[in-house]
Every structure is written in structure tokens, then in C-alpha cells.
Amino acid sequence: MGYKFATNAIHAGQSADPTTGAVMTPIYQTSTYQQAAPGDHKGYEYSRGTNPTRRALEECLAVLENGKYGLAFSSGMAATETVLKLLKPGDEVITGDDLYGGSYRIFTKVYERYGIRFHFVDMSQPEQIESKINGNTRLIWIETPTNPTLKLADIAAVGQLAKDAGVLLAVDNTFASPYLQNPLDLGADIVMHSVTKYIGGHSDVVMGALVVKEQELYDRLFFYYNACGGTPGPQDCFLVLRGIKTLHLRMQAHCNNGREVAEYLKTHPRVEKIYWPGFEDHPGHAIAKQQMRDFGGMVSIVLKGASLQETFDVASSFKVFTLAESLGGVESLINHPATMTHGSIPKALREQVGVVDNLIRISVGVEDIGDLLADLEQALDR
Numbered sequence: 001m002g003y004k005f006a007t008n009a010i011h012a013g014q015s016a017d018p019t020t021g022a023v024m025t026p027i028y029q030t031s032t033y034q035q036a037a038p039g040d041h042k043g044y045e046y047s048r049g050t051n052p053t054r055r056a057l058e059e060c061l062a063v064l065e066n067g068k069y070g071l072a073f074s075s076g077m078a079a080t081e082t083v084l085k086l087l088k089p090g091d092e093v094i095t096g097d098d099l100y101g102g103s104y105r106i107f108t109k110v111y112e113r114y115g116i117r118f119h120f121v122d123m124s125q126p127e128q129i130e131s132k133i134n135g136n137t138r139l140i141w142i143e144t145p146t147n148p149t150l151k152l153a154d155i156a157a158v159g160q161l162a163k164d165a166g167v168l169l170a171v172d173n174t175f176a177s178p179y180l181q182n183p184l185d186l187g188a189d190i191v192m193h194s195v196t197k198y199i200g201g202h203s204d205v206v207m208g209a210l211v212v213k214e215q216e217l218y219d220r221l222f223f224y225y226n227a228c229g230g231t232p233g234p235q236d237c238f239l240v241l242r243g244i245k246t247l248h249l250r251m252q253a254h255c256n257n258g259r260e261v262a263e264y265l266k267t268h269p270r271v272e273k274i275y276w277p278g279f280e281d282h283p284g285h286a287i288a289k290q291q292m293r294d295f296g297g298m299v300s301i302v303l304k305g306a307s308l309q310e311t312f313d314v315a316s317s318f319k320v321f322t323l324a325e326s327l328g329g330v331e332s333l334i335n336h337p338a339t340m341t342h343g344s345i346p347k348a349l350r351e352q353v354g355v356v357d358n359l360i361r362i363s364v365g366v367e368d369i370g371d372l373l374a375d376l377e378q379a380l381d382r
């Protein structure tokens with residue numbers, strides 16, 4: 001092995017189909033598999049548990065994250081939920097105060113009801129995590145960079161805290177993608193992805209994934225995977241395998257365009273504040289340089305003195321950027337976090353972490369940079 005990222009993105013987990021020589025992994029559209037005698041099969045029994053198209057994708061994801069075992073899910077939230085199933089009533093979780101809205105919702109609205117306690121702290125301050133660790137702590141769940149204010153958590157520092165306390169560290173690596181950051185190398189036990197975003201990359205599939213290094217942990221996660229059934233279909237797995245073949249090309253283009261958009265917006269008179277970890281004055285810049293290979297394609301801005309209506313007017317006036325939820329696709333998207341992606345977080349709490357009414361999040365796509373800058377200019381000059 002020992003291949004580089006670009007080679008792995010195109011080949012890992014995949015080999016020519018033994019029956020036909022098909023170079024691309026076939027879509028094994030089957031729920032079940034013939035057995036020669038009861039229990040005598042080729043490693044596949046029923047597709048809730050395993051399917052060859054999905055298996056190819058899982059192996060590819062495991063290699064890209066420098067892990068050993070991958071699991072693909074029907075959504076990012078199904079992947080997150082499967083990690084939470086490792087817990088039992090009385091267990092405690094320490095997590096971030098500016099999480100993806102859906103993660104906040106599943107923690108507080110679903111799993112708190114089952115007797116699991118969540119502590120929300122500023123993940124960029126490891127001492128805040130340390131202060132919440134006690135004998136009931138089982139899991140630390142972090143996201144870095146965060147959504148939408150792009151705060152950084154030092155994965156190696158949090159990994160050390162987790163290791164010292166004997167608790168699991170899970171990292172939601174959706175915003176960075178495996179091209180920019182590999183949490184398992186920095187001490188994480190579990191990497192989670194919303195594959196829907198950069199990994200899929202074309203805004204045509206909803207899918208999630210987990211990657212781990214330890215077989216014992218994989219076996220426990222696989223048990224809940226198979227028992228509960230958040231499995232994706234083979235067509236979607238095929239589409240993601242196809243998307244991953246250009247992950248390195250797309251990510252570099254997202255990073256390059258992201259940098260140009262951030263630099264253009266930084267001095268724009270209508271921009272009061274800008275979040276992009278590539279700026280030296282971004283509070284997480286040093287950590288980003290240390291644990292990421294580039295700064296990504298996400299940029300958030302606060303519009304100077306804009307009311308909710310004025311912010312809506314700007315958000316609705318783009319021609320190349322599309323106003324939509326989600327991120328990480330080849331096309332550029334504009335999002336209004338306060339009412340769209342983060343609508344499920346109470347107003348006081350979201351404002352505390354910077355999700356104000358005049359914040360706009362930009363997922364910079366890979367279109368022509370001149371067209372993107374011109375579209376930003378016409379929308380902001382309105």
C-alpha cells in the first residue's frame with residue numbers, strides 16, 4: 001500500500017469485477033445472496049448488513065481517513081446516531097456549543113430523553129472540556145472547523161484529554177473532508193462524515209459515514225448498524241464512489257476559490273465581519289495551519305448593520321450562487337444559518353455563538369472565480 005491520496009481516492013477498495021472485468025464497481029442492486037448450503041456463502045447474506053457496492057465505498061473511505069474500518073449510512077445523522085447508541089442512561093457527553101444544528105437537535109431532543117447528559121462547551125478551549133470530564137463521561141464529540149463560524153478545535157489536544165480520561169473522541173470531519181484533515185492520525189477514535197457534503201460533492205446523494213481504527217469498536221458499531229438498519233442503497237454508494245474519484249481535485253479548487261472569495265469580502269464595505277480560518281487574525285489560524293492541509297471552501301460573513309429583511313434581500317439576489325441548505329457540492333451555495341440550517345437552535349443560544357440574523361454562510365463552489373466574484377459584487381452592491 002502506501003499510495004498517496006489522489007491514487008487512493010480513485011482506487012482504494014475497488015478492483016475489476018471478477019465475473020466480467022467491469023472496471024467500475026457494479027451496482028449490486030440485490031437485497032439477498034444465494035447460499036450453497038445454510039451458512040455457506042461468499043461473505044454476503046443480506047444487504048442491511050453488507051452489500052458489495054457499499055463495501056467498496058466503505059473500504060475507500062477507511063483508506064482516505066487512514067483508518068481500518070468504514071461504515072456507510074443512509075445519512076450523516078444516521079451515522080451520528082449509531083455512535084450515540086454506544087451509550088447508556090447515566091452516561092455523559094462533552095460537545096461543542098456551536099454544533100451543526102441537526103447534531104444539537106438529536107442530542108437534546110432525542111438522546112437526552114434516554115437519560116444521556118450533554119455538556120456544551122467552547123471546543124476551542126480544551127480546559128473547558130477538561131472541566132466537564134467526570135466518572136460518567138463516555139464520549140467527546142467535536143466538530144472542526146465548526147458550522148457556520150469556522151471555529152477550530154485542536155484535535156490532538158482534545159485527543160490527549162480523551163485518552164487520559166479513557167473516553168472516546170469522535171470528530172465530525174464534514175467541513176474539512178479527508179483531503180484536508182485526518183482526525184484518526186491526531187488521536188480521534190471515530191471520524192464521522194456527512195458524505196452528503198464534500199465527499200459526495202455533487203449535491204445528489206444524502207449519506208453518512210463512520211471510520212475507525214480499532215476492530216473492537218468497529219464490531220460494536222457494526223452491531224448497531226445491522227440491528228437498527230440506517231443503511232444506504234447501492235445506487236447511492238455508486239454515486240459517492242464516483243464522486244470520490246475527484247475529491248482531491250474538487251477540494252483543491254474549493255480551497256483556491258474559497259481563498260479568493262474570502263480575500264475579496266474581507267475589505268468589502270458591506271462586510272462587518274468575516275470568518276475564514278486562512279486569515280492570520282482568525283482565532284483558530286495557528287491550529288488550522290497545524291492540523292489542516294489548506295483552509296477549505298467555507299466562508300461566513302456578517303453584513304454591516306443589516307436587518308433581517310436586508311439580509312434576506314442580499315441572500316435572495318444571487319445569480320450564480322444558489323440560496324439553499326447544504327454545502328460542499330461543486331456549485332456555490334448561499335445559506336442563511338439563523339433561519340435555515342440552524343433554525344432548530346434557540347435564538348439566544350445561537351446568537352451567543354455568532355449565528356446572528358445578519359450572518360450569511362457561503363459554500364464556495366468550483367465555478368469560474370471571476371463569475372463568482374462578479375456575482376458577489378452585484379448582490380452586495382444592491
Ligand SMILES: *Cc1c(COP(=O)(O)O)cnc(C)c1O
Nearest residue numbers: 075076077100172174194196207
Ligand atoms: C450536514 C451535516 C451533518 C448531517 O448530515 P446529513 O447527511 O444531512 O444527515 C452533520 N454534521 C455536519 C457538520 C453537517 O454539515
